[in-house]
Amino acid sequence: MKVAITGAKGMLGTTLMNTLEGHELFALDREDCDVTKPSLVCSVFEKIKPDVVIHCAAMTSVDLCESKQFEAWKTNAFGTTNVAHACYKTGAKLIAISTDYVFDGELDRPYNEYDEPNGGLNAYAKSKWAAEQAVRSLCPNHLVARVAWLYGEDGPSFVHTMVRLADGTRSEIKVVKDQIGNPTSTKAVADALRSILNHPELVGTVHLTCEGEASWFEFAKKIFELKGINQKVVPCTSDQYPTPAKRPHNSRLQKLVLKESGIYQMPHWEDALNDFLSSQKKD
Template identity: 50%
Template sequence: MKIWIAGASGMLGSELASKLSSHDLLLTGRSDLDISNENAVLNFCKQNKPDTVINSAAFTNVDACETEKEVAWRVNAWGCRNLALACNTVGTRLVNISTDYVFEGDGSRPYHEFDIANGGQTVYGQTKFAGEQFIRQLCPNHLIVRVAWLYGPNGKNFVNTMLSLAAKNLSEIKVVNDQIGNPTSTAAVANLIDNLLNTDYRGIVHGTCEGSATWYDFAKAIFELSGVPQNVIPCTSKEFVHPAPRPRNSRLEKRVIRLLRLQSMPEWKEELANYLRTSI
């Protein structure tokens, strides 16, 4: 299969490039091809005729999106539009990476794929949701894979941040304990996408690890599993004010994975232990 991975230099994109290395891969980063350029995207698709396009390119700095709105809309929304139009023109399947931020994040249970999203409370969530809408309207042959609380070896993430703070020999680290989600490795998502490519399913799939934790729980597990003695203090979201509000509930239910009878996503703590053992 010929697969174009847009955003191949990012944390998830690089993981996908490794996982799917047995395929004929076309790898582009921001400096190679700007997905917000409609003509460039269409010409690339026409010239290379990929069987599948995986879009892992995104402006993911949720706080920066609040001030750099134009960039967020061009990359996260308009970029998806351009890819959808090009894929539909060439007859290519489009796999797009999305986020839990498309939901309000104030629900009392995990969100499943058939819950109604509206873009949430942030520019990041609104632009990613707009990208989803463009894809659903313009490219019927699509997969939208929503992920959350992602970490991996090739990018800035919570696991590496916690371990870097511990290396400074701080007496304590305060971590938010009133936001809950599914800590998820890029390896688990890449494996899911590999499995999904062997199906003809079209629509939305939630792709986070099983089980849930607060950021405090996540931090405690990082230090326990890595054997790092670090005092972690739980705190509230009010003690860490950000330009973009964080969802209190980022949990995603994997209903479609069960309906498709695909391999279940791994349990988050087991996956974290594997990551710390093999990647740190």
């Protein structure tokens, strides 16, 4: 199967390139296929003629998107529109990577794939929600795959930030305790997508986050525990740690479609984190 991956040099794209063995892979990064240029995207896809496009290219720094909203909309919304149109023209299935942040976090339970997003709380979320809508409108043969709290090889990610901050120069690190979600490794997402590629009948929306839940505070404590780092972590509220972009308090995603289909079982977040940190020690 021919599989093209946009954003192939990014954190998830890199993991996908290393995981999807057995397929003919085409790594497309900005130098090869700038998704904000519609004619270029179409010409690249027409040349490759991929069976599937996994669209990872995005502006993912949530706070940067808030300060550079034009760039966020251009890359995330307009760029995805171009990819969806090119997939439809060339007959490729589109697997578009999206985010938990399309929900506002006000629900008192995990969000499933049938809950209606409201566009989220920040520019990043709104641009990604617009991207989802473009995919559904322009490319019927699609799968919107929502991920969350992602970390992977080389970062940047929360895991890398916590390890960097625990350099022995800080007596304590304050971490938000009132935002809850599903810490998820790129390896877990890539493994799920590898299985999904064998099931072309799966279309629509799917949540690909690890099982279990944690606050950022609990996530940080587990990182240090598994790394064997003696670092004091102090919980704080979102109000006590303001950021340019507002985050939802509830980012939990239920994997209802995966369970309904029986295609794949996501690992627990603690197991995935342990596997990731163990692999880092070997490098």
